[in-house]
Amino acid sequence: MNQLLYSKLSSLFKVEPSLATSIGQIQLDRPVMLASGILGISLDVFNRLYRSGAGAVVTKSLSTEPWEGYPNPTIFSVKGGGWINAVGLSNPGAPNFAKMIEPNQEVPIVVSLVGSIPEDFEMMIQQFENCKVIAYELNLSCPHVAKVGLEVGDDPELVRKIVTIAKNTTDIPIIAKVGLGTTHYLNTVNTAIDSGIDAITAINTVRAMAIDVETQRPILSNKFGGLSGTPIKPIALRCVYEISSKHDIPIIGCGGVSTWEDAVEFFLAGASAIQLGSAVGNDWIDVFSEINNGILQYMKRKNYSSIKDMVGLAKKS
Amino acid sequence: MQRNHNHTTIVTIEKVIDETPTVRTLIFSDDRMSNVLPGQFAMVWIPGVNELPMSVMISKEPGKAAFTVRKHGPASTGLFNVKEGQQIGIRGPYGNSFDLKEGKLLLVGGGTGLVPMMRLLSFVKSTDDVTVLIGAKSKDEVFFEDLANNMLKNNPHKVIVSTDDGSYGEKGFVTDLVEKLVNESNFDGVYACGPEIMMYKTVRSAHSRNMFVQASLERMMKCGVGICGSCCVGEDLVCRDGTVFDGDHLSSNKEFGHFYRNKAGILEKY
Numbered sequence: 001m002n003q004l005l006y007s008k009l010s011s012l013f014k015v016e017p018s019l020a021t022s023i024g025q026i027q028l029d030r031p032v033m034l035a036s037g038i039l040g041i042s043l044d045v046f047n048r049l050y051r052s053g054a055g056a057v058v059t060k061s062l063s064t065e066p067w068e069g070y071p072n073p074t075i076f077s078v079k080g081g082g083w084i085n086a087v088g089l090s091n092p093g094a095p096n097f098a099k100m101i102e103p104n105q106e107v108p109i110v111v112s113l114v115g116s117i118p119e120d121f122e123m124m125i126q127q128f129e130n131c132k133v134i135a136y137e138l139n140l141s142c143p144h145v146a147k148v149g150l151e152v153g154d155d156p157e158l159v160r161k162i163v164t165i166a167k168n169t170t171d172i173p174i175i176a177k178v179g180l181g182t183t184h185y186l187n188t189v190n191t192a193i194d195s196g197i198d199a200i201t202a203i204n205t206v207r208a209m210a211i212d213v214e215t216q217r218p219i220l221s222n223k224f225g226g227l228s229g230t231p232i233k234p235i236a237l238r239c240v241y242e243i244s245s246k247h248d249i250p251i252i253g254c255g256g257v258s259t260w261e262d263a264v265e266f267f268l269a270g271a272s273a274i275q276l277g278s279a280v281g282n283d284w285i286d287v288f289s290e291i292n293n294g295i296l297q298y299m300k301r302k303n304y305s306s307i308k309d310m311v312g313l314a315k316k317s
Numbered sequence: 318m319q320r321n322h323n324h325t326t327i328v329t330i331e332k333v334i335d336e337t338p339t340v341r342t343l344i345f346s347d348d349r350m351s352n353v354l355p356g357q358f359a360m361v362w363i364p365g366v367n368e369l370p371m372s373v374m375i376s377k378e379p380g381k382a383a384f385t386v387r388k389h390g391p392a393s394t395g396l397f398n399v400k401e402g403q404q405i406g407i408r409g410p411y412g413n414s415f416d417l418k419e420g421k422l423l424l425v426g427g428g429t430g431l432v433p434m435m436r437l438l439s440f441v442k443s444t445d446d447v448t449v450l451i452g453a454k455s456k457d458e459v460f461f462e463d464l465a466n467n468m469l470k471n472n473p474h475k476v477i478v479s480t481d482d483g484s485y486g487e488k489g490f491v492t493d494l495v496e497k498l499v500n501e502s503n504f505d506g507v508y509a510c511g512p513e514i515m516m517y518k519t520v521r522s523a524h525s526r527n528m529f530v531q532a533s534l535e536r537m538m539k540c541g542v543g544i545c546g547s548c549c550v551g552e553d554l555v556c557r558d559g560t561v562f563d564g565d566h567l568s569s570n571k572e573f574g575h576f577y578r579n580k581a582g583i584l585e586k587y
Contacts, residue, residue: 037544037545038544038545038546039543039544039545039546039549039554040546041546041547041549041578041582042546042549042551042552044549044551044552045546045549045552045554047552048552060546060582066581066582066583067581068579068580068581069539069580069581071367071391071392072360072362072367072368072369072392072539073360073362073367073368074368074539074540074545075539075540075541075542075544075545076325077321077323077324077325077408077542079321079324083544085540085544085545087539087540087545090539090545090547090580090581090582091581091582092581092582092583093581093583096583100584212325212327212364212406214327214404215327215364215404215406217364217365219325219362219406221367277544278544280543280544281323281540281542281543281544284543284557285543
C-alpha cells in the first residue's frame, strides 16, 4: 500500500495503537519491563508477571557463585516516597539459575549479570546457552556491594573489557545498566557504546541511607543502600534525555516509574522501553496492566500507532 | 495523619513472659497491631541485630499486642533476648487473613504456629464447636494450652496436646491426630500454622475429604512487601498473596510441602 493511501485510510479509520516496541534487535510486545532485583528468582513468578502485563522480566543480578546477600533489615520505606534497599545481590548463582529457567518457552527473560572481572561474565553467559533468553543486562551500577556493580561501572577500562568479552561470547544482545557513581555515567556510556554494547539501561538506584532517630542507628544492616522509586524519577529522566541527546543508542528508562505518565515521560525523553520495580512494592503486580492501559489510552488520544512515534519527541521541542 | 504501614514505628517492650525455656512473649502498646487479623504479620526490627517476620500475638489489654518468639537463629534469638524497656521497630501489618467459618472448627498449631491460631480463637463465635490441636516435641515445649482453654471457656471445645516423645498429652505427631479427627467428623473449617510438613499433611487430610482448609505459610522473608521475591512458593509470594492460602490452591502448588528456598534462593528439598 502506498504511503498516501495509507495516510488517507488512517484518517478515515483510527489506527489501533500497538504497545509493541523494539530496543535495537530486542522485540517486545509491551514496553513495561520488570527491573532487575525484583521478584526475580522463580520461573513460575516470571510467568505470572508476564501474564500480568510485563513485556519482559529482568532477573536478579546473577553472580558466578550463589550469594546469600545481607542480613535484614534490607529495605526501608522512605517517608515521602521511595525505598532504600541493600538486599546485597542475593542470588542462586548463574549455574543454578540457568537450570531453573531452562524450561522457559514463553517469557521474554533478560538475564542480569554481576561480576568483578571480564571472565566472570564470559563464564556466566556460557551457562545460559540452552536457555531462551532475549538479552543480557550487565549490572555496572549496583551501589551497595563492594567489587561489583558501581565499582566496576566506575572503571572505564574494566567496562571496555567486560563489554568486549560479553559481545565475543554470545550473539544475543547485551545491555549495559549504568548508574550514578564517582565516574560520570556518560563516560561509562561512551565506553560501553565504543565497545559495541547494544543498548543502555539508565539508571540504577542511587546510594543512600536512613537513620532511626529513637534508637539512633542506621536502619539497614549494610548501613548504605540504593534509593529507588518516585524520588529518583526526575534524575533518571534527565539521564535518559542526556544519553539520547548525545547518542543514537536504544535506551531503557529505569527509575521511579509508577504511573503511565511516568512511562510516557521516559519515551518522550528517548527511551524505547521502561523498567519498574519499586512500584511493585506499592501497587503489586497490577501495576503492569494499569500502566499498559494508560499508555494505550494516551496513544489513542494523541493518535500514535506505535511506541516509537513517541520516542525522543521532547528533544524536538 | 494516618500511619503508613510501610514506615517503621518504634515501640517499647513493656512485659516479657517466659512461655517455655525457649519461647517468650513480648508485650507492647500499639493500636494497629492490637487489631490485626489472624494470619497477618509484622516485620520486626531488633536494632543492631536483624529484622524478621512475626505473627502478631493477642493481648488481653486493649491497645496492646505481642510477639511470641522461639529462639532459634540469630534473628529470633535477638528478639528472644529483648528485655523490658528495650525498643524494637515494627512495620505492617502485612498479608491476608484466615476466612472465618462457623460451626465445627479444627485449629492445628505447631510450635509458634500457635500464635495466629490464638488470634483466630479471639474471633470465634460462642456457638462454634472448636477443637484445638497443639503439637510440640516434648512437655517442656508446650505452651498456650491454658490460654486456649480459657479463651474457649464459653464454647463447646477440646484442647488436645500431642508431644512427639509422649512426655505430655497424646504421643506422636499432631498430624496423626488430624487424620483421625477428620476421619471421625466433618469440620466446617480446618486451620493450620506450624512447620510446613505439618501443614502439608493437615491440608492433604482435610482437602481429600472436601473440607474447607487454610494454612498460614512461613518462608524466608526479607522485604515483606513483594519486592525481594525470597518468599516465593511456586508463583505465589507469601508476603503479598498470603500468608494464608486455601487448601485448593496449596494442593496444586508443586513446591508447598516439598521444597523451600534457602537464603540465596536455591530450591532445597524438605
